[in-house]
Amino acid sequence: MLEFKGLTKQFNSTIAVKPATFTIPDGQMVGIIGRSGAGKSTLLRMINRLNEPSGGQMLFQGRDITALKGRALREWRNECAMVFQQFNLVGRLNVLTNVMSGRLFHHDFASSMLGIFTARERAFAIRALDRLGMAHVALQQTDTLSGGQMQRVAIARALVQEPRVMLADEPIASLDPLNAKVVMDALRAINRQDGLTVICNLHTLDTARQYCDRIIGMQDGVIVFDGTPTELTDRAAREIYGAEAEEAFSEAMTSTALRPGASAPAQPEARVVN
Amino acid sequence: MSTLTYAAISDVDIAATRKRHPKAFGDPFATTLKAASWAFIAVYLVWSLGFFEIGKLLSASDRAWALITRMVVWQDMATWQYYNIYKGIAQTIAMAFVGTLLGTIFALGLAFFAARNTMPVGVIRHAVRRMLDVFRGIDQVVWGLVFVRAVGLGPLAGVLAIWISDMGNLAKLYSEAIENIDRKQVEGVRATGADTSRIIRFGYLPQILPVFISLSLYSFESSTRSATILGLVGAGGIGMIIIERFRAGLFDQVAFVVLNVLVVIAVIDWGSGLIRKRFIGERGH
Amino acid sequence: MASITTNGPDHDPVSLFETHRTRMIRDRMLANITLAVLFLGFLAWSIWISRFTPDRLAAGIPRIFEYFGSVMPSLQWDMLFEGRSAEGRFPAGSVGYWYNDFWKYLRLIWETILMALTATLLGTGLAIALSFLAARNCTPYPWMGAAARRFLEFCRGVPEILFALILVFAVGIGPLAGVLAITIHATGALGKLFSEVNENASMRPVDGIKAVGGSWFEQMRYGILPQVLPNFTSYALWRFEINVRASAVVGFVGAGGIGAELSHTISFYSDDRVTAVLLLVVLTVTAIDLLSERARHTLIGKESLK
Known part of the structure; x- marks a missing residue:
């Protein structure tokens, strides 16, 4: 259970996230929606402390996350994986090494500096890649992949962390509809099969409606909606998006291709048999 | 799975x-x-x-420690003969300036003999290039020592050393700039029916002049740096004061002089950056 | 608003343009004259301070030619490749006579190259470590970054030969002082270049490694290093060329390598031994330059193919 108690973020004079208090039970898939600049990204990045909160508290299974330092903080980041809009992979390393870097927390100084990974880690990374249909590119240099492929590699890296929580910061904002579906299906499968809590920032309304158990709407740093997709009426949505409502809705109209996959694991578009 | x-x-x-x-x-x-x-x-x-x-x-740690201590603890600062120190620094800058200027003037001539598009005769071009290689391949300090042997101790040897090594460096860089010239602009001037002197004035010069000025300014900067050590072999400038006082065991004064030189070099770099910006804008390198 | 065709002397566009143009030309001429006066003044001051007067130059130039005449080898065609005579000496006019001390020179050149190589390796290692502290986007604490930058500035501000002078006093005559001196200077020069490369690297991979729970060292090792390594290698090779030149000179103050021999020969003899050593140094430096340039080009070529 992830509890937020008045979590705040202030940049100089502007308040990005006003005191937020809510609770996310284990295994829930949560979508955070709102227009750009509403504080979604800041809220998400505070959870793994890539952004430091300015005030308030955050508890995971009763442990105070906001007070962690040094190794304990890195342990929490290892438990709480993150997927980024721009993938944030190391382009010049191969795919396999990028995935294995998800286990760096468990390495000692020498082995991580020398880049030594065990056979078990290699096997585990290959399995994770295979689960996302990406094992065939394991030895390719990462920056030769397409955006959709990179995001799946990033999810594989997150998986080998064996996290308890998965954060996804606009995971599909840089992808075409087909790849967006593959990535969202993968996140949903992880949520269902592994029982991971998934917290996902989304800018399109219907993706959130179709994939998430719960939707949190943010406006100017304030949580203005918190409920199930069915509770999110068009009027409530219009309020969240304000001036950007037309855009969010029209996107909802055009991205009807995005329906949760019938079979739960992600189906890769072209899979090389090996 | x-x-x-x-x-x-x-x-x-x-x-x-x-x-x-x-x-x-x-x-x-x-x-x-x-x-x-x-x-x-x-x-x-x-x-x-x-x-x-x-x-x-x-x-050697004891000895090194003693040395460092004596460099940091400054004693009898009233007796340091500041006039000589600043005269030495001024002489270094003057040597660098005269040497670079002479080097620039001679390099201007030589560069056209070393560039492929202005010197079609391969034998001459290669001879000039090998000569430039020798000028550049021998370090400025070595030139300094050679000229001290030839013309005696003092700044004249230093100026000659800077002159010859800057000439080697600049002529090579200039000739590369000439070879990289954009032919289209020259053709454009030629198409107006201009004679040779006008082709050079309006076709070549506007392209190469900013590069030349920039290169010479850089050369002046690097010459002020290197001229500080020419004195170590007796070729004038602040280096002579550094080595005299070092030999006399006045390490605190050596530290003071070196600090002053670092400041002066930083000021020159800053000033030459300003000039470069004023004349050729940000794009000049 | 008056139309363009308004008549009258003040508003005539041609005369307006002419007055404007005259003013601009006058301003530019004034600026140019000021600059020329400044330049000539500085030149006069420089000539006076450096005592670079025509009479001194006139007196010096014949001596230069005289000196260079005396250090040229006197080679004779028919004797050029003549071997040792019965007494074990090379006859005058042969290359063997000119390069009587060839093996000694070669040993010293070898030492010079080793000095440069060791100093380049050590300097590169130290520079890599310091560049992560010094780069503004990488440094774990801003004060540490500022301190590292000042330290690097000091290391590259002081010339090698000055460090060598001081180190010879501290650790004694020999190549160790030279290696250390060149290492310090190379650390400063490379550290600055490396930290600039680091500052241009993308921070996204660093965020990625941070998010998996990587330490600062792991963020640098996996997030930054793969991006910057090709540049680092290229810069280190280029520095090796410079270090070879430097290590040929630090011997002037007793810090090992061919420099001591060079300084000794030039200071005490004015015969063909001077050109013998000088030529060998020039050939070595040129050969290393060519090799390293080729290595850099293959490296860059490989990179651009990827």
């Missing part, structure tokens, strides 16, 4: 994965090669430090 935990991976799983993706488990040849090259570098470093008697560093 469904959920699998890291702890649950058995040797059988590893073997099965290895069978399907043998290359993912490391290419033994590449791994060995990589390890061997690192080992070679490590062995070389250890061997070479032994060869250079690194042990002397440890046994």
Whole structure:
């Protein structure tokens, strides 16, 4: 259970996230929606402390996350994986090494500096890649992949962390509809099969409606909606998006291709048999 | 494939994965090669430090410590003869300026003999280039010593040393700039029916002049740096004061002089940056 | 608003343009004259301070030619490849006579190259470590970054030969002082270049490694290093060329390598031994330059193919 108690973020004079208090039970898939600049990204990045909160508290299974330092903080980041809009992979390393870097927390100084990974880690990374249909590119240099492929590699890296929580910061904002579906299906499968809590920032309304158990709407740093997709009426949505409502809705109209996959694991578009 | 935990991976799983993706488990040849090259570098470093008697560093710690202490603790500052120090620094700058200017003037002439598009005769071009190689290949300090032998101690030898090494450097860089010239602009001027002198004035000069000025300014900066040490071999400037006072064991004064030189060089770099910006804008390199 | 065709002397566009143009030309001429006066003044001051007067130059130039005449080898065609005579000496006019001390020179050149190589390796290692502290986007604490930058500035501000002078006093005559001096200077020069490369690297991979729970060292090793390594290698090779030149000179103050021999020969003899050593140094430096340039080009070529 992830509890937020008045979590705040202030940049100089502007308040990005006003005191937020809510609770996310284990295994829930949560979508955070709102227009750009509403504080979604800041809220998400505070959870793994890539952004430091300015005030308030955050508890995971009763442990105070906001007070962690040094190794304990890195342990929490290892438990709480993150997927980024721009993938944030190391382009010049191969795919396999990028995935294995998800286990760096468990390495000692020498082995991580020398880049030594065990056979078990290699096997585990290959399995994770295979689960996302990406094992065939394991030895390719990462920056030769397409955006959709990179995001799946990033999810594989997150998986080998064996996290308890998965954060996804606009995971599909840089992808075409087909790849967006593959990535969202993968996140949903992880949520269902592994029982991971998934917290996902989304800018399109219907993706959130179709994939998430719960939707949190943010406006100017304030949580203005918190409920199930069915509770999110068009009027409530219009309020969240304000001036950007037309855009969010029209996107909802055009991205009807995005329906949760019938079979739960992600189906890769072209899979090389090996 | 469904959920699998890291702890649950058995040797059988590893073997099965290895069978399907043998290359993912490391290419033994590449791994060995990589390890061997690192080992070679490590062995070389250890061997070479032994060869250079690194042990002397440890046994010298007392002496080194005393030296550092005397450099940091400044004594009898009233007797430091500041006039000579600043005269030496001024002389260094003057040497660099005269030397670079002479080097620039001569390089301007030589560059056209070393560039492919202005000197079609291969023999002459190569002869000039090899001569420039010799000017550049011998360090400025060595030139300094040679000229001290030829014309005696003092700044004249220093100016000559800067002149000859700057001439070598600049002529090479200038000739590259001439070779990289944009032919289209020259053709454009020629198409107006201009004579040779006008083709040079309006076709070549606007393209190469900013580059030349920029290169000469850089050369002046680097010459002020290098001119500070020409005095170590007796070729004038602040280096003569540094080595005199160092030999006399006045380490605090040496430290003071070096600090002053660092400040002066920083000021010159800043000033020449301003001039460069004023004349050729940000694009000049 | 008056139209363009308004008549009258003040508003005539041609005369307006002419007055404007005259003013601009006058301003530019004034600026140019000021600059020329400044330049000539500085030149006069420089000539006076460096005592670079025509009479001194006139007196010096014949001596230069005289000196260079005396250090040229006197080679004779028919004797050029003559071997040792019965007494074990090379006859005058042969290459063997000119390069009587060839093996001694070669040993010293070898030492010079080793000094440069060791100093380049050590300097590169130290520079890599310091560049991560010094780069503004990488440094773990801003004060540490500022301190590292000042330290690097000091290391590259002081010339090698000055460090060598001081180190010879501290650790004694020999190549160790030279290696250390060149290492310090190379650390400063490379550290600055490396930290600039680091500052241009993308921070996204660093965020990625941070998010998996990587330490600062792991963020640098996996997030930054793969991006910057090709540049680092290229810069280190280029520095090796410079270090070879430097290590040929630090011997002037007793810090090992061919420099001591060079300084000794030039200071005490004015015969063909001077050109013998000088030529060998020039050939070595040029050969190393060519090799390293080729290595850099293959490296860059490989990169651009990827």
